[in-house]
Amino acid sequence: MKKQLSALALAMAFASPLALAAEAPIVGLITKTNTNPFFVKMRQGAEQKAESMGIELRSFSGKFDGDNESQVQAIENLIAAGAKGILLTPSDPAAIVPAVEQAREAGLLVIALDTPLSPASAADATFATDNFKAGVLIGEWAKAQLGDKAATAKIAMLDLNSSEITVDVARDQGFLQGFGIELNDPNDIGDETDPRIVGNEVTQGAEEGGRTAMENLLQKEPGINVVYTINEPAAAGAYEALKAVGKTDALIVSVDGGCPGVSNVRDGVIGATSMQFPLLMASMGVDAIMEFAKTGTRPQASEGLDFVNTGVELITDTPVEGIESRTSAQGLELCWG
Amino acid sequence: MTTQNAKVQTADHEKIANAAGGDFATFEGAQVSLGEKLHQFFHKYPVAAPTIVLLTAIALFSFVIGERFLHPFNLSLILQQVTIIGVLGIAQTLIILTAGIDLSVGAVMVLTSVIMGRMAVDLGMPSGMALSIGLIAGAVTGWINGLLVTRFRLPPFIVTLGTWNIFFALNLWYSRSETIRSQEIDAVAPLLHWTGNAIDIFGARLTYGSLLMLALFVVIWYALKWTAWGKHVYATGDDPASARLAGIRTERVLMSVYVVAGVLCAVAAWVLIGRIGSVSPQAGMMANLDSITAVVIGGTSLFGGRGSIFGTLMGALVVGVFRNGLALAGVDVLWQEFTVGALIIVAVGVDQWIRKV
Numbered sequence: 001m002k003k004q005l006s007a008l009a010l011a012m013a014f015a016s017p018l019a020l021a022a023e024a025p026i027v028g029l030i031t032k033t034n035t036n037p038f039f040v041k042m043r044q045g046a047e048q049k050a051e052s053m054g055i056e057l058r059s060f061s062g063k064f065d066g067d068n069e070s071q072v073q074a075i076e077n078l079i080a081a082g083a084k085g086i087l088l089t090p091s092d093p094a095a096i097v098p099a100v101e102q103a104r105e106a107g108l109l110v111i112a113l114d115t116p117l118s119p120a121s122a123a124d125a126t127f128a129t130d131n132f133k134a135g136v137l138i139g140e141w142a143k144a145q146l147g148d149k150a151a152t153a154k155i156a157m158l159d160l161n162s163s164e165i166t167v168d169v170a171r172d173q174g175f176l177q178g179f180g181i182e183l184n185d186p187n188d189i190g191d192e193t194d195p196r197i198v199g200n201e202v203t204q205g206a207e208e209g210g211r212t213a214m215e216n217l218l219q220k221e222p223g224i225n226v227v228y229t230i231n232e233p234a235a236a237g238a239y240e241a242l243k244a245v246g247k248t249d250a251l252i253v254s255v256d257g258g259c260p261g262v263s264n265v266r267d268g269v270i271g272a273t274s275m276q277f278p279l280l281m282a283s284m285g286v287d288a289i290m291e292f293a294k295t296g297t298r299p300q301a302s303e304g305l306d307f308v309n310t311g312v313e314l315i316t317d318t319p320v321e322g323i324e325s326r327t328s329a330q331g332l333e334l335c336w337g
Numbered sequence: 338m339t340t341q342n343a344k345v346q347t348a349d350h351e352k353i354a355n356a357a358g359g360d361f362a363t364f365e366g367a368q369v370s371l372g373e374k375l376h377q378f379f380h381k382y383p384v385a386a387p388t389i390v391l392l393t394a395i396a397l398f399s400f401v402i403g404e405r406f407l408h409p410f411n412l413s414l415i416l417q418q419v420t421i422i423g424v425l426g427i428a429q430t431l432i433i434l435t436a437g438i439d440l441s442v443g444a445v446m447v448l449t450s451v452i453m454g455r456m457a458v459d460l461g462m463p464s465g466m467a468l469s470i471g472l473i474a475g476a477v478t479g480w481i482n483g484l485l486v487t488r489f490r491l492p493p494f495i496v497t498l499g500t501w502n503i504f505f506a507l508n509l510w511y512s513r514s515e516t517i518r519s520q521e522i523d524a525v526a527p528l529l530h531w532t533g534n535a536i537d538i539f540g541a542r543l544t545y546g547s548l549l550m551l552a553l554f555v556v557i558w559y560a561l562k563w564t565a566w567g568k569h570v571y572a573t574g575d576d577p578a579s580a581r582l583a584g585i586r587t588e589r590v591l592m593s594v595y596v597v598a599g600v601l602c603a604v605a606a607w608v609l610i611g612r613i614g615s616v617s618p619q620a621g622m623m624a625n626l627d628s629i630t631a632v633v634i635g636g637t638s639l640f641g642g643r644g645s646i647f648g649t650l651m652g653a654l655v656v657g658v659f660r661n662g663l664a665l666a667g668v669d670v671l672w673q674e675f676t677v678g679a680l681i682i683v684a685v686g687v688d689q690w691i692r693k694v
Contacts, residue, residue, distance in 0.1 A: 202670045207617050216660075
């Protein structure tokens, strides 16, 4: 309580009209890490936007995925600096909540980017990709590509890690639903009983993990013809394993829309990928905070969702009837990383 | 026996002498129990324990899974899957034998892979030159670690904790967090993919990377066992003060170990590029801990001066066999992690038991 009061006092001191006149308004961006290209691009998007609006952007990040302590410190620093608002990709969506409450009590607008807080209502708003929909799109595409063969498909599921975080679950389950597979519990990876699924393996979202996981699943079932991957680096690794045994006709689908991934769609390595928009996420966030600072209006969630949907697009060079998509050439205009 | 002596009053020493049958000091008699024999055997051959674990694991999975697991192709696949960790494990073994630890091996690997990739693809250098520059960069990182350990007398754990972060940050800066795709490397620098090429023999597929790893194990084994340098490495790790008294220049030995380890990390980078095709600044995130895992399961003591290089190969293969076998059996990933954790604890327990002389 004492801490909160002093933070409040500090924030008020900084937010005095004098201070405002003297310097540009401050917006904070806190990412999970500064290593993942997704967050690097997110920061670039926010920086560009802030520069064009004459705002001072202060960026912080955790040292590793799951580093809650650094994020809490960053929030405390931003409160003390009198920031207007904070854009946050939470490393630990539940543990960060008390710090977020402190910031909101001090009058800052807090927007969760990419990953919702737990509970989501702990932030003023969430700007994120609809990861379930991202999965549904590639699932429907794969099913349509296979046509009659979808009924006898042999599917490899290459997930992120054993923690089953929300993004991992949403993409995996979305893909399966899109493909027409019974989910059982939609919050649980790997509880499906459909015989078409060869198995779930984890990749850590990287090339080496993707290759090892694919190799092991191919040992289990050499006839795999559909490969779902959590992201494009994992897909690139999976392709190396398929190439090594001469199986380049398997359909690989993925999620992300990074430039190397979209180039791999162009080169026929990945069949289709669902693109997300980290730059847009960040620039929309900066806009929303400035809008709040000027008029006090808070962002409204998208129709039927509890977050602001920053969009997802299917990128493929073999479009199918009834699923809207863009070509890899168009994708390369939009891609990040 | 000595504890019994301590409990009994000195006046009773006659009685004790009779009770003990006069056998006060025997070293090698026919009376040695089976447990004691085993103990001596494991003490003499550090590679024995992990080898037994490996053979047991192979037997277990052959029984549970059968032909699919035992097929030469699958066994050679496991060898491919442990190649990167195997090469890093050689570097890590050398450091741990000197009672140090190197947390920066993964970061050096990814940094040198980015250097090789960017030199060849972005700067258009001949790929042999790019590879050499990468290997030299690996030596430089080792020299930095070695300098901080020997000249500034900082503990290796702290030094490499720091350089891990530094090298990883340099990797992100130099790579701009961007991946170089496999196709781009194929187009201009196929040499960087050479370690991924393979020969097929009796249904097995051996990549040049795997063969390179095995060759390195043999070379380092020879150096440790049959050269003065190798004896100095063991002596320095076992008891640096005595080693110095015996005329060994321990600082020079340490420095050479760190530089060799750095070069080996760069070799691991070459193997990595061959395996994953791309050059990714995200690669090798857990490689430092995985390499330590291989060394520990391989029976090399974290206290230094005791262990064998082939133990590390066995350790890496044990982890590889369990991961592959459990995956083929369809076991959930979290139990794979659980198993590796349990193996580490057992290995350290066995090591402690063996050290009880």
